[in-house]
Amino acid sequence: MSEEKVTAKTYWVxxxxxxxxxxxxxxxxxxxxxxxxxxxxxxxxxxxxxIDAEDFVEEGQMSIFDY
Incomplete structure (x- = not known):
């Protein structure tokens, strides 16, 4: 069973x-x-x-890193 894989830049979420x-x-x-x-x-x-964690956009409260 060889299923094609994709590699994340950071990790998948x-x-x-x-x-x-x-x-x-x-x-x-x-x-x-x-x-x-x-x-x-x-x-x-x-x-x-x-989706790659780097590309995931969280809705709601901002963090210090958003500034």
Missing amino acids: WTDQAAAKNPSRSVPGVPIWAHYLTDAPKTWLDEGLI
């Missing part, structure tokens, strides 16, 4: 779309499972379930 699809396991902005943290199935990225 779940998206809002993943949370909507599987709310009991996926929280937006939270790192994905440890064994897929940097190399995850390409289909997850194609479906919008994961």
Whole structure:
């Protein structure tokens, strides 16, 4: 079973779309499972379930690093 993988610049986190699809396991902005943290199935990225942590935009309160 050789599934194509994608490598993150930093690490993968779940998206809002993943949370909507599987709310009991996926929280937006939270790192994905440890064994897929940097190399995850390409289909997850194609479906919008994961995003690189560097590109994830959190809504809500700003942090000191936003200034």
